[in-house]
Amino acid sequence: MKIATYNVNGINSRLPVLLRWLDESRPDVVCLQELKAAQERFPRAALEAAGYGAIWSGQKSWNGVAILRRGGEPIETRRGLPGDPDDQQSRYIEAAIEGVLIGCLYLPNGNPAPGPKFDYKLGWLERLTKYGRRLLRTGAPVVLAGDYNVIPTDFDVYKPERWKDDALFLPDSRAAFHRLIAQGWTDAVRHLHANERVYTFWDYFRNSWARNAGIRIDHLLLSPALAGRLKSAGVDREVRGWHKSSDHAPTWIVLTKTRRKRR
DNA sequence: ATGTCAGGTCATACCTGA
Numbered sequence: 001m002k003i004a005t006y007n008v009n010g011i012n013s014r015l016p017v018l019l020r021w022l023d024e025s026r027p028d029v030v031c032l033q034e035l036k037a038a039q040e041r042f043p044r045a046a047l048e049a050a051g052y053g054a055i056w057s058g059q060k061s062w063n064g065v066a067i068l069r070r071g072g073e074p075i076e077t078r079r080g081l082p083g084d085p086d087d088q089q090s091r092y093i094e095a096a097i098e099g100v101l102i103g104c105l106y107l108p109n110g111n112p113a114p115g116p117k118f119d120y121k122l123g124w125l126e127r128l129t130k131y132g133r134r135l136l137r138t139g140a141p142v143v144l145a146g147d148y149n150v151i152p153t154d155f156d157v158y159k160p161e162r163w164k165d166d167a168l169f170l171p172d173s174r175a176a177f178h179r180l181i182a183q184g185w186t187d188a189v190r191h192l193h194a195n196e197r198v199y200t201f202w203d204y205f206r207n208s209w210a211r212n213a214g215i216r217i218d219h220l221l222l223s224p225a226l227a228g229r230l231k232s233a234g235v236d237r238e239v240r241g242w243h244k245s246s247d248h249a250p251t252w253i254v255l256t257k258t259r260r261k262r263r
Numbered sequence: 264a265t266g267t268c269a270g271g272t273c274a275t276a277c278c279t280g281a
Contacts, residue, residue, distance in 0.1 A: 009281085010269055034281085036270065061270055062280070109281060117280095149281095203281085204267035247268080247281080 001098060003029040004236075004252035005145040005218050007106070007201075010036040011064070014246055015043055021239050021250055022050050028070050029097055031104035031145040032056075034246075035064025035090075042066065055079075059090040065104050065146070067095045077101065083127035091124070099258060100226065101135070105146035110167030118167050121149070125176040132180055135223065142223040144185070147248065149217055150177040152187070156216035158199070168217060185221035188253045189233045200235055201248045209240055218251040229255040 004027040008014045011032065022030070030052070035042065039058035047054050053073035056066035057080070067074045074095035081092040091106045105128065110121030128144075135142050151169045154160045163169040181187060189198055199214025206213065222230060233253045240249040 206266060
């Protein structure tokens, strides 16, 4: 089973890129972030024609998350992260697909820091950590996939000095992310590519893509029940170079099938 | 400090968020 996460940065304006990538990469499950589309403006028909069922949580102008499933409909298990009933931003949606619980998240950017946006980011990360503990206690196979807006280490950024005051790289953000990981999650891409430079985002400024001035902020975290099934992981970085591409590239894992029980 | 996008609007020129 191939599971991908992709911050599309506007699903309607990037639709040709998304459809081309789905056709070429054929993931079984896709977590999308930054739809930037109201609920009724989600391109359901185009995705259905491409062979994908979908659930989504839209929002006008900003945010928005979706889960796609090839050849069927995802079974929705949750929408919205618990812990703050006043949070109106569409940043979390979850589904059960072929025995795996798929959490799709778009963590707040948090800039400028310090400030209310940074506080919101740290609060969101704390809520995610609390919820993550709940998920782990169930013992279920879980993937938490999405745009975390956190650069975990110096090795995940082309030039750490440039990002030292950024909300994606500040010590508070990294410490909170590492507390989440320390619960027992496996950072799938880093686990299989421990000594490789891997980036998932290249911003539109400063010719970043051509210079490979990237950062790694899109992550797939696996619960212990799933870590043993991790077969491969990677980034479809060429997609970032396509015409009218998002500033992120699709990031994916492949899980081995569950072994059939003997009778 | 700069720079590039997309969405949105008291719209064809700015603002915001990223």
